């Protein structure tokens with residue numbers, strides 16, 4: 001009997017740690033050409049009081065898409081296909097999300113996937129059963145409402161090709177409750193599922209969001225909103241990027257950049273944050289705008305590593321001429337680093353006082369502790385004469401690995417084999433490594449074990 | 451040992467079978483909103499496009515047990531989703547059925563007079579090794595429970 005109980009416990013433990021988790025259904029969009037992206041059209045026809053304006057609904061649904069596009073870090077992106085009045089989940093070559101005035105059993109929302117042989121998904125539609133349940137698309141749901149952003153994030157996980165996860169905290173867990181907003185953001189299990197389907201995204205990514213994403217920014221006249229840009233470098237080396245913010249105007253044309261940071265340095269495995277405030281001029285044309293952050297290569301032709309955007313709207317007044325759109329889009333903020341505005345790209349380029357990388361960055365050696373070999377890594381951000389030396393804790397020089405060497409900019413990794421300048425192995429203990437770049441010095445500790 | 455295996459297997463299947471952004475309901479709700487409840491083996495499934503543009507499937511059950519309602523030896527019911535030619539429709543809130551499966555289903559009349567599942571994925575109980583895995587109860591115990599609910603409604 002005791003043995004049986006033990007077995008049950010072990011079985012449950014195994015289930016918890018291994019078997020439970022995301023579910024792949026055997027179909028996805030991977031057959032589509034790179035970069036993979038799937039256009040979604042939105043019908044903001046929710047009739048509930050809590051759904052707020054049509055723009056609030058578009059915003060909440062798009063936040064659900066961005067939960068995946070921005071945060072899953074997988075090679076899959078939803079792209080904004082604009083508004084639609086379509087309201088059918090039949091096969092019609094449009095991926096749509098809409099609210100049905102009807103009810104359908106106890107379904108809160110349903111995803112309809114169409115796929116063909118080879119697991120090639122060709123269409124996915126999402127219906128919110130608005131006749132049966134009350135939804136909220138404006139800020140926080142009450143206990144009697146289901147949160148549109150929360151549910152959209154779940155259903156759009158289905159659109160990826162994910163089934164239900166057994167991790168109850170995950171967005172892809174099958175059951176939702178009223179008032180729930182915790183699944184607006186992804187659980188690591190959801191991230192793992194998306195990456196299992198599409199692979200991990202390039203290590204460079206960018207996210208832009210407002211200071212409160214739970215309602216739409218709608219302006220009738222001049223105004224402003226606050227925003228944050230997060231730039232990620234998940235590579236094991238620091239990199240330089242070009243970071244820009246621009247606008248897609250209601251007529252589809254691009255305006256800007258409003259912010260143009262030429263050489264943003266992001267250290268290895270790091271995130272940089274930029275906080276800004278965007279002015280909306282009083283003469284802005286009526287319509288829907290995309291506010292877009294782009295993380296790009298620093299060299300021509302400025303390929304985008306990643307793009308992130310949200311929509312805002314100008315409404316309720318006489319239509320101004322598009323030629324006036326260029327005026328008054330002042331952007332203020334700080335973060336990242338200062339940069340020179342690109343000549344000739346127009347817009348009101350921003351200059352800030354934030355961080356420019358110094359001449360170099362010395363990193364922790366890898367591995368550490370070590371025996372007997374370890375790599376000392378540093379990034380050099382300018383050409384310089386560089387020395388790298390090993391000392392013991394008494395301050396005695398053990399070995400010189402680089403002696404006033406002229407080096408170009410770039411990442412460097414120098415191996416030390418735990419020998420002194422005579423080639424003899426040194427004893428176990430703590431050592432210091434000292435990097436001298438020009439007349440600047442950095443020191444770090446490392447531990448040799450035997 | 452066999453019992454333990456069944457238990458873990460059941461948990462896994464339930465995780466995969468619960469397929470919905472669904473507000474869960476009790477068996478009593480299911481009984482009260484159904485006209486026919488039967489258990490048996492799925493012996494055939496056919497699928498076709500319907501007038502609403504969706505693919506629907508028709509599953510036929512060889513009835514072992516009538517829990518509620520009038521049923522003949524075979525009962526056919528429809529549900530959304532299925533494969534026609536090279537195209538498959540899968541519906542996140544709908545159960546799926548396979549030929550040879552032992553199931554219990556909650557059914558109601560559709561507008562066209564045929565039977566359909568009562569409430570999405572909640573309409574299906576799957577029998578594995580003598581137990582309905584969605585409720586983790588032995589066959590006869592669960593049938594008796596449902597019968598009692600049906601008799602008191």
Ligand SMILES: [Zn+2]
Nearest residue numbers: 469470471542
């Ligand atoms: Zn679901």
